[in-house]
Amino acid sequence: xxxxxxxxxxxxxxxxxxxxxxxxxxxxxxxxxxxxxxxxxxxxxxxxxxxxxxxxxxxxxxxxxxxxxxxxxxxxxxxxxxxxxxxxxxxxxxxxxxxxxxxxxxxxxxxxxxxxxxxxxxxxxxxxxxxxxxxxxxxxxxxxxxxxxxxxxxxxxxxxxxxxxxxxxxxxxxxxxxxxxxxxxxxxxxxxxxxxxxxxxxxxxxxxxxxxxxxxxxxxxxxxxxxxxxxxxxxxxxxxxxxxxxxxxxxxxxxxxxxxxxxxxxxxxxxxxxxxxxxxxxxxxxxxxxxxxxxxxxxxxxxxxxxxxxxxxxxxxxxxxxxxxxxxxxxxxxxxxxxxxxxxxxxxxxxxxxxxxxxxxxxxxxxxxxxxxxxxxxxxxxxxxxxxxxxxxxxxxxxxxxxxxxxxxxxxxxxxxxxxxxxxxxxxxxxxxxxxxxxxxxxxxxxxxxxxxxxxxxxxxxxxxxxxxxxxxxxxxxxxxxxxxxxxxxxxxxxxxxxxxxxxxxxxxxxxxxxxxxxxxxxxxxxxxxxxxxxxxxxxxxxxxxx
Ligand SMILES: [Zn+2]
Numbered sequence: 001x002x003x004x005x006x007x008x009x010x011x012x013x014x015x016x017x018x019x020x021x022x023x024x025x026x027x028x029x030x031x032x033x034x035x036x037x038x039x040x041x042x043x044x045x046x047x048x049x050x051x052x053x054x055x056x057x058x059x060x061x062x063x064x065x066x067x068x069x070x071x072x073x074x075x076x077x078x079x080x081x082x083x084x085x086x087x088x089x090x091x092x093x094x095x096x097x098x099x100x101x102x103x104x105x106x107x108x109x110x111x112x113x114x115x116x117x118x119x120x121x122x123x124x125x126x127x128x129x130x131x132x133x134x135x136x137x138x139x140x141x142x143x144x145x146x147x148x149x150x151x152x153x154x155x156x157x158x159x160x161x162x163x164x165x166x167x168x169x170x171x172x173x174x175x176x177x178x179x180x181x182x183x184x185x186x187x188x189x190x191x192x193x194x195x196x197x198x199x200x201x202x203x204x205x206x207x208x209x210x211x212x213x214x215x216x217x218x219x220x221x222x223x224x225x226x227x228x229x230x231x232x233x234x235x236x237x238x239x240x241x242x243x244x245x246x247x248x249x250x251x252x253x254x255x256x257x258x259x260x261x262x263x264x265x266x267x268x269x270x271x272x273x274x275x276x277x278x279x280x281x282x283x284x285x286x287x288x289x290x291x292x293x294x295x296x297x298x299x300x301x302x303x304x305x306x307x308x309x310x311x312x313x314x315x316x317x318x319x320x321x322x323x324x325x326x327x328x329x330x331x332x333x334x335x336x337x338x339x340x341x342x343x344x345x346x347x348x349x350x351x352x353x354x355x356x357x358x359x360x361x362x363x364x365x366x367x368x369x370x371x372x373x374x375x376x377x378x379x380x381x382x383x384x385x386x387x388x389x390x391x392x393x394x395x396x397x398x399x400x401x402x403x404x405x406x407x408x409x410x411x412x413x414x415x416x417x418x419x420x421x422x423x424x425x426x427x428x429x430x431x432x433x434x435x436x437x438x439x440x441x442x443x444x445x446x447x448x449x450x451x452x453x454x455x456x457x458x459x460x461x462x463x464x465x466x467x468x469x470x471x472x473x474x475x476x477x478x479x480x481x482x483x484x485x486x487x488x489x490x491x492x493x494x495x496x497x498x499x500x501x502x503x504x505x506x507x508x509x510x511x512x513x514x515x516x517x518x519x520x521x522x523x524x525x526x527x528x529x530x531x532x533x534x535x536x537x538x539x540x541x542x543x544x545x546x547x
Contacts, residue, residue, distance in 0.1 A: 012036060013033050013034065013035050013052045013056075014033065014034050014035075014055055014056045014057075014539060015031060015033050015045070015048040015049065015052060015055045015056070015057045015058065016031060016032055016033075016034065016057075016058050016060055016064070016512075017030060017031045017048075017058070017059050017060065018030060018031070018059075018061065018062060018063065018064040018514070019061060019062055019063055019518075020064070021042070021063075021064045021504060022063065022064065022066075022484065022520075023042055023066070023503060023504040024065075024066050024484065024485060024489055025042075025503035025504065025505035025508075029042045029043055029044065030043075030044050030045055031043060031045040031048045032504055032510075033048045033051070034510040034539040036538070036539070037288075037509055037510055037538030037539060038506075038507065038510055038539075039504055039505060039507070039508050039509070039510045040506055041506055042504060042506065045057075060533075060534075061514075062514050062515060062517075062533055063518045063519075064504070064512050064513070064514055064515070065234075065484060065488070065512065065513050065515060065519075066501075066503055066511065066512055066513075067234070067236025067237060067509075067511030067512050067513055067535065067536070067537065068233070068234045068235045068236060068237075068443070068487045068488065068513060069235070069236065069237040069238070069239075069487055069488060069492060069501060069502060070230075070235055070237070070238045070239065070443065070444060070445050070447070070452070070454065070487070071239050071380075071403050071442035071443060071444045071490070071491035071494040071495065072239055072241045072348070072382055072383075072403045072442070072444035072445075072446055072494075073238050073239070073240070073241065073444065073445045073446060074152075074240060074241060074242060074446070074447060074448060075223070075230070075238050075240050075262070076219075076223075076240050076242075076243065076250070076251075077118075077242075077447075077448060078222075078226040078229075078230075078448060078452075079219055079220075079222035079223035079226045079250075080219065080222055081118040081222070081226075081448060082221070082225045082226055083116075083214055083218060083222050084116040084117060085102065085105045085116065085117035085118070086117075086118060087101060087117050087119050087120040087121075087125065087147065088119040088121075088150075089119075089121040089125050089150070092120075094125060094126075095125070095126050095131075097125075098120075098125055098126065098131070099138075099139065101117070102115065102117060102136070102139045102140075102145065102147075103140075106139055106140040106142070106143055106145075109143055111142040111143060112142065112143065112144075113143060114143065114144050114145070114146065114161075114164075114211050114212070115143050115146070116145075116146050116148070116211060117145070117146070117147045117148065118148050118150075119150045120148065120149055120150060120156075121149070122149065123414075123415050130149075130156060130190065131147065131156055132182075132188045132189050133156070133157065133187065133188050133189025134188075134189075135156075136156060136157065136158035136189060137158045139158070140158070140160070141158070141159060143160060144157065144158065144161040144163075145157060145160070145161055146161055146199055146200075148200070149305060150449060151302040151303075151304040151305035151449045152302070152305070152448065153192065153193055153196070153302040153305035153307055154190060154191060154192045154305060154307075155190075155191050155196045156189045156190055157191060157199070158189060161189070161199075162187055162189065164210055165199060165210050167179065167187060169186050169187055171187075173192075173194075173195050174194045174195060174198070175194065176193055176194040176327040176328075177192055177197075177198075178192040178193065178195055178325075179192070179195055180192070192325070193301060193325060193327055194327065197209075198210060199211055201242075201244065201269075202244050202246075202269075213246060216249075216253060219247075219250045220250065220253065220254055220257070220259060223254055223259075223260075224259060227260075227261055227262045227542075229452065230262060230452055231261065231262070231535040231542045231543045232532060232535070232543055233452050233453040233455070233532060234453075234454055234455065234513035234515075235262070235452065235454065235535070236262070236263060236511040236513070236535060236536070236537045236542075237262070237263040237264075237265070237491070237497075237501060238262055238263070238264055239264075239265040239267065239293060239491070239494065240264055240266050240267065241267045241296055241350075241446075242267065242269060242296050243266040243267060243268050243269065243296075244268075244269055245268075245272065247266075248268065248290075252290055255289045255290050260289050260290065261537055261542045262537070262542075263288060263291075263501075264289065264290050265291045265292075265293045265495040265497070266290070266292055266293060267293055267294055267295060267296035268294070268296065269295070269296060270336055270347075272295065273295045273336065273339055273340060273343065273345060274339065276292070276343065276345060277339065277342075277343035277345065282343065282345055283345050283346040283377065283496055284496050288497075288500065288509060291497075293346060293348065293494075293496060294346030294347055294348055294377075294379075294380070295336075295340060295345055295346075295347060295348070296348050296350070296382070297328060297333065297336055297347060297348075297349045297350070299326065299327065299328050299333065299351040299356040299357075299359055300324060300325060300327060300350070300351060300353050300355075301325040301352070302449070303383065303385045303405070303408065303412070303416070303428075304408065304412045304415070304449055304450075306324075306415075306419050307324050307325045308324045308352035308353035308356060308385065308386070309323060309325065309351075309352070309353040309356035309359075310323050310324050310353040310354060310355055310386070311323075311353070311354045311355045311388075314419050314420070315418065315419055315420050315421035315424070316418050316419055323353075323355065324353055324355075324356075326355075326356065326359070329359075330362050330366075333359070333363035333364075334362075334363040334366045334367055334370075336363075337363050337364055337366075337367030337379070338366075338367045340367075340377070341367055341368075341370075341371040341374045341377060342374065344375075344377070345377070346377045346378065346379055347364075347379040347380065348379070348380040348403070349380070349382060350382040350383060351381050351382070351383065351384060352383045352384075352385040352386065353385065353386050354386040354387065354388055354391060354427075357381060357384060358390075361391065361394045361395070364379060364398055364400070365394070365398065368398060376398070376399060378399055378400065378401055378440075378493070378496075379398070379401070380400065380402075380403050380494055381395065381400055381401070381402055381403065382403050382444075383403065383405060383444075383446070384402040384403065384404050385405065385408075385428055386420075386424065386427055386428050387427055387430045387433060387434075388427065392430075392433055392437040392439065393437070395437070395439050396437050396438055399440075401440045401441070401493060401494050402434045402439055402440070402441045402442070403442045403444050403494055404429045404430070404434070404441065404442075404444065405429055405444055405449075406429075406443045406444055406450070406454065406457025406460060406461060406483075406486060406487070407450050407451055407453075407456050407457040407459075407460040408429055408450055409425075409460045409461075409464050409465070409466055409472050410457075410459065410460035410463075410465065410467055411450050411451055411456075411460070411466075411467065412450070412466075413465075413466020413467060413472050414466055414468055414470065416428070416466075417466075417470060417472060422472070422473075425473035426473045426474075426475050426476065427473070428473055428476075430473075430476050431461050431478045431482070431483075431486065432475060432476040432477060432478055433476065435478065435482060440490060440493045440494070441486055442487075442491040442493065443457060443486035443487030443488075443490055443491050444491075445457065453528065454487045455515075455519065455527055455528050455530055456527075457486075457487065458483040458484060458486075458487070458519060458528075459524060459525065459527035459528040460528075461477070461478050461482075461483040461486065462477060462478065462480055462524045462527065463477070463524045463525055464476060464477050465525065480519050480520045480524070481520065484519065488501075488503065489502035489503060490502070509538060510536065510538055510539035511536065511537050511538065512535075512536050513532060513534075513535050513536070514532070514535075514536075515531070515532060515533065516530055516531035516532070516533050517530045517531070
């Protein structure tokens with residue numbers, strides 16, 4: 001390689017050397033050079049030295065992989081939850097701890113102000129039995145309280161919370177929602193799906209949710225904190241899978257203030273599709289820090305909330321014929337998909353169960369036939385949790401992208417076995433089937449519904465083993481390299497950034513993670529414990545240098 005002493009960029013070039021660089025773009029390397037935020041060359045340390053003789057050299061040691069990209073998570077929720085009570089089962093593991101956490105929050109919160117708690121897991125914290133209105137009334141009658149389940153599709157509120165939401169025993173639930181009741185028909189405080197979203201999200205009929213939104217400065221503080229946790233886990237890019245106009249403004253404000261160390265792609269709530277279309281915003285609008293991917297819609301409930309829409313009833317619902325919850329019909333989805341196609345805006349549609357995915361495919365196929373003049377957009381199926389050979393063939397034909405959960409086997413394994421059964425688990429989070437069918441598949445935590453750590457997800461996909469050691473759906477196991485690809489190249493495709501992210505190659509963003517051990521030679525059940533030594537976004541370190 002000739003010495004390029006006339007290179008005007010030589011002072012801006014830096015060389016990073018490592019034991020091994022997993023480029024995800026051809027052969028592995030031992031060094032790469034960056035200029036500004038981009039990778040400009042990849043090879044050996046000697047090659048980089050020859051090519052850029054005056055460049056600063058940074059020795060990373062260890063193993064380098066492209067920055068992890070979480071294609072579906074809820075960082076705005078994560079940012080806001082820094083302002084809320086954290087009931088994660090790892091922290092609040094039983095009823096007594098739950099009572100303490102909520103009582104302490106009540107003691108420090110002025111009367112009539114909301115207490116909002118997140119990540120309550122009734123399986124692990126209260127033995128499979130949910131708390132109810134009476135329990136929360138025992139914590140406080142002065143404060144409205146909302147305790148959101150870890151899967152985010154249902155919550156529990158107290159009497160003050162029901163009153164604040166205008167709900168009483170005579171209230172009928174909205175379409176797509178439900179209100180829990182006790183044996184006497186009295187509201188028990190449980191709010192499902194749309195009945196919950198009225199509390200937390202702007203909706204067509206109610207622009208301000210029942211719970212007040214945080215002020216911008218509060219949001220940015222929460223975002224800084226949450227982004228720090230993501231970087232510590234090796235995450236450099238994330239797609240926020242449910243964004244309101246206010247949250248999009250928050251992200252733009254964070255970027256404007258130079259505070260956005262994370263790259264954020266966004267799926268905007270679908271009622272705003274026409275607004276985006278009216279001003280000509282298409283998928284890909286924005287820059288490499290904040291970007292519009294498309295719009296988000298829902299077909300069914302949650303896997304970990306036991307509300308997804310199934311062809312065959314839940315495994316534990318013998319005699320009840322429980323198929324889960326459907327929140328949109330084919331006509332609505334078809335109309336949405338036609339408008340999205342015409343506007344050049346991708347859809348990311350939440351569909352977990354096999355019946356929900358089939359309904360969505362009916363709609364996407366109808367929209368495809370109705371818009372033959374349009375370039376076909378690579379729509380995404382969010383979660384896409386339970387598949388069949390027919391579903392895989394139909395997805396391949398439409399060139400759809402699957403965005404399944406990466407770590408649910410590890411994280412929710414035992415509940416999944418009870419609700420879905422071992423046979424169905426062979427068709428769930430079907431990474432092997434997607435890859436074998438030629439379907440692009442991304443990596444996703446769906447945080448706060450699952451843990452943020454991509455390495456834990458890699459372990460889960462490679463081992464298909466739950467935290468308790470049960471092997472679930474082993475036919476869907478994939479290799480370490482394939483699992484790393486989910487969270488790099490796969491996710492880049494899911495956000496339309498395959499030309500700039502997911503690989504360490506010339507022209508790609510210099511987003512990378514330094515790992516303390518090689519995931520390809522570590523014991524598979526140890527991958528989740530590999531330390532993240534440092535994380536870099538645009539060739540700048542975003543984790544603390546003491547790591
Ligand atoms: Zn989600």
